[in-house]
Amino acid sequence: MVTAAFPYRLYLVIAAEACAGRDLLAVAEAAVRGGVDLVQLREKQVDEPTFLARAERLAERLSCYSVPLLINDNLRVARRVGAAGLHVGNHDLPPTQVRAQWPGVGLLGYSLEYTAQLHTPEAEAADYLGISPVFRTPTKTDTVTEWGLAGVRAIRAATPKPLVAIGNIHAGNAGPVLQAGADCLAVVSAICQAPDPERAAAVLRNQIDLYC
Template identity: 55%
Template sequence: MHPDFPYQLYLVISEESCVHFPMLQVAEMSIEGGVDIIQLREKNLDTSAFIKKAEALKKITDKYRIPLIINDNLDVAKAVDSFGIHVGNSDMPPTEIQQKWDRNKAIGYSIEYLEQLENEQTQVANHLGISPIYSTATKTDTVTEWGIEGIKKIRALTPKPLVAIGRMDAGNAAEVIKAGADCIAVVSAICTSEDPKKAAEKIKSQIHQNQHENL
């Protein structure tokens, strides 16, 4: 667990990613199963609709005292006073976000190639998304498939909290944490599950088991 980012299981959620239950229900079930931070990712909504969805989700995250991250929309993040925002290379850069928003807010930044570790955006970011560890159908605009060796390389080059995303599930969470990630970000393994609570519990168990083995 990273002292600056004490979250271990990170759910990335959207309405369309949720198969068996409505999004808000999946969010609540997943929190009960061990998710401790949630990112709302709605690429196809206009800002007004995105804000309404974020407000509804924030009622749940506030109820459980879980941080809410907004994907790539500073207007929405400001409107709902979210814990933070997550951006990639083609989004508003972290340096600009920092100028336009409360500096105490968390900024997540996706690392898609090693050279990014040396740029100003990475320095400004609070935590880094390693995207993707394994290629995934939910995110097709990525540059590098990092794999386990990629996590190890990045871990050796930065002390910042690392959030691993890309086909993460209970079967690979332990090895990803062992390789140097601080947090596992999940989409399909929870959102498409017939039992989101149990799916979250299984992944969290793997994270904890590996951490105890490394003590």
């Protein structure tokens, strides 16, 4: 279900190391042409000046398409580039602290690893919840839960907040994940490592549009 509060359907999580040796900006732009409508820059392996430089270039490129940019786990970078918001996980700055330090944050996401986290101030402070990972994936190895479709259904039944599903999601399983209750699909490899990122995004978007 796409709501006015969270109108996004296809969410790209991108990092330079995920782009199979190709230019990050070119991959992101191709993905947006294919139907991506929200982008998160997740650079865990670089220093802050490099992260900031990449974020500045990506923000400028995405502004040409009116696609929002989120920054993963770096409040300073997010504010410096005027990002649309921030996404944080369990080992990052908690959402309540993000709200305290950046009262004007536009969109704040928080990754769930346990059902019990639904009933915490951190989940309440978030605008959307990331279900991470739905299926085991080599691009995210620091999590403990593989939610599966049953997990997506359980979270959907427990909260009205928008749910973003991530973790080995591709065109072949997009439909069941949406049917289980996800509002939006986030992908890394299915687009970043595809031979044709624009086509990969378009195929995923077509699948999403069948269910939303």
